[in-house]
Amino acid sequence: MAYALQQLINGVTLGMIYGLIAVGYTMVYGIIGMINFAHGDVFMIGSFLSLIALLGLSALGITSVPLALALTLLFAAAIAALYGWTVERIAYRPLRGSFRLAPLISAIGMSIVLQNFAQVSQGARSKPMTGLIPGGFGLTIEGFTVQLSYVQISIVATTLSMLALFTWLVTRTSLGRSMRACEQDLKMAGLLGIDTDRTISLTFVIGAALAAVAGLMFLLYYGVIDFYIGFIAGVKAFTAAVLGGIGSLPGAVLGGLAIGLIETFWSAYFSTQYKDVAAFSILIIVLIFMPTGILGRADVEKV
Amino acid sequence: MTALLSLAGVTAYYGAIQALKGVDVEVNEGEIVTLIGANGAGKSTLMMTICGSPRARDGRITYDGQDITQLPTHLIMRRDIAQSPEGRRIFPRMSVYENLLMGAHGRPAAEASETMEQVFGLFPRLRERRLQRGGTLSGGEQQMLAIGRALMSRPRLLLLDEPSLGLAPLVVRQIFGAIRELNRTTGLTVLLVEQNAFQALRLAHRGYVLVNGAITMAGTGADLLARPEIRAAYLEGGH
Numbered sequence A: 001m002a003y004a005l006q007q008l009i010n011g012v013t014l015g016m017i018y019g020l021i022a023v024g025y026t027m028v029y030g031i032i033g034m035i036n037f038a039h040g041d042v043f044m045i046g047s048f049l050s051l052i053a054l055l056g057l058s059a060l061g062i063t064s065v066p067l068a069l070a071l072t073l074l075f076a077a078a079i080a081a082l083y084g085w086t087v088e089r090i091a092y093r094p095l096r097g098s099f100r101l102a103p104l105i106s107a108i109g110m111s112i113v114l115q116n117f118a119q120v121s122q123g124a125r126s127k128p129m130t131g132l133i134p135g136g137f138g139l140t141i142e143g144f145t146v147q148l149s150y151v152q153i154s155i156v157a158t159t160l161s162m163l164a165l166f167t168w169l170v171t172r173t174s175l176g177r178s179m180r181a182c183e184q185d186l187k188m189a190g191l192l193g194i195d196t197d198r199t200i201s202l203t204f205v206i207g208a209a210l211a212a213v214a215g216l217m218f219l220l221y222y223g224v225i226d227f228y229i230g231f232i233a234g235v236k237a238f239t240a241a242v243l244g245g246i247g248s249l250p251g252a253v254l255g256g257l258a259i260g261l262i263e264t265f266w267s268a269y270f271s272t273q274y275k276d277v278a279a280f281s282i283l284i285i286v287l288i289f290m291p292t293g294i295l296g297r298a299d300v301e302k303v
Numbered sequence B: 001m002t003a004l005l006s007l008a009g010v011t012a013y014y015g016a017i018q019a020l021k022g023v024d025v026e027v028n029e030g031e032i033v034t035l036i037g038a039n040g041a042g043k044s045t046l047m048m049t050i051c052g053s054p055r056a057r058d059g060r061i062t063y064d065g066q067d068i069t070q071l072p073t074h075l076i077m078r079r080d081i082a083q084s085p086e087g088r089r090i091f092p093r094m095s096v097y098e099n100l101l102m103g104a105h106g107r108p109a110a111e112a113s114e115t116m117e118q119v120f121g122l123f124p125r126l127r128e129r130r131l132q133r134g135g136t137l138s139g140g141e142q143q144m145l146a147i148g149r150a151l152m153s154r155p156r157l158l159l160l161d162e163p164s165l166g167l168a169p170l171v172v173r174q175i176f177g178a179i180r181e182l183n184r185t186t187g188l189t190v191l192l193v194e195q196n197a198f199q200a201l202r203l204a205h206r207g208y209v210l211v212n213g214a215i216t217m218a219g220t221g222a223d224l225l226a227r228p229e230i231r232a233a234y235l236e237g238g239h
Ligand SMILES: Nc1ncnc2c1ncn2[C@@H]1O[C@H](COP(=O)(O)OP(=O)(O)O)[C@@H](O)[C@H]1O
Pocket: B014, B017, B019, B037, B038, B039, B040, B041, B042, B043, B044, B045, B046
């Protein structure tokens, strides 16, 4: 019972991170009908940017943890947003209107470029970081102590605030309305005077910024990153987006939670070694039996 | 007087297929001009080419004295041109209210709510449905919404592509009545594409006939209505 509660806490924390990444996949898919395979790598870049910022801030003598985290979040989100913008500009926009597989191939290429860039510039070995937010709450039930760490609380709180901010943006602001208009009918959006290219760029920018926040959360949670985390986390977040119904924003978050929970419970009760296999198997099963996902719409397929 | 909108020798292609073969059309300020022609003649292509999608390959499109041929679509649409396109293209997962707001994209909020009141005055049905999703409206309501959305940008030139398609005669009369009313009271210039040639020619000051991507006839509404070849091709049952 207590053990399961512990897994629930861990699973939700992890699931929030996946959900934050999944939002980026689902947004881009919604608007241009393309899977941005480089998105996971932008997440990885965001994680490295966070590490660099944290080390830099500590070298500058900033000791306040909340201040350091806030500055790191802004820095990583801003620079990752620039990456997102650049990826769209050089790898996808020139291919708009060409055959369907072209941007997909370009996306895979972009993913490889980013991975190699990180590997060459940061080295192939894992980068550890000492725990920035130690401690937490402990509750002993039936001889088992359930841990709720401050890191987990921070991750869930930050992720929820990001999602709230993002939901407000999409549902209440003019930019959000333009994004939804482009998602529902790109051509009509143009006919109403919306700069559709700019709106698509901003979608990439926002998705990348959210991924960078996820990158920071990942770094805080695991305390170690390498150039390959983008691929693994990317595939899981993509699975989350598909599971939730690609194109659906609440679906992405729900899918993320589901994947986080499945992965955690799987590791806890079956095998840690096969935890990634579990996520990938789910992807395949969902794609075969439930291609529109939990909250997906049948009409989401772009022509 | 120079025309508000003029197309000179405009061609347009879909891949290798030529859809417009050197079209000349002029629309003067304050006029209702209709474009009639059979299915597949290129009427919708002409409307979309004015908006830069597809882009004219040859020829020149000028609006209000300025060359807009190469302008990006969104910049063309920001010059008080609005289109209610073929198939209505309502945003299905936005409310009526949000669909209308999209029409006022980039305009001040105070102006938008004022214009929305005018649109509701024209189509009271939309006010009743304002919180309903666009995709759940009936065909007639969607058409009203498409026209209302186009009006939200306070256009000088309104491009209307088949507003009567699939609608009951009563709704068609209401929509045509609204177009005439807008033209008379606000001086709105209208370029109207219609399958329903009889009603369109009666409403319009002038008309053009498009056949296979080329203009074959032009004249006043009454003039075209009286021509036997028009009667035979577009009015008496046949297309
Ligand atoms: N998106 C498109 N791609 C390829 N061909 C098209 C497209 N839209 C229209 N066409 C072709 O262009 C011609 C003119 O079509 P259209 O302008 O829709 O005619 P109308 O509105 O008069 O019925 C037709 O032969 C049609 O098949």
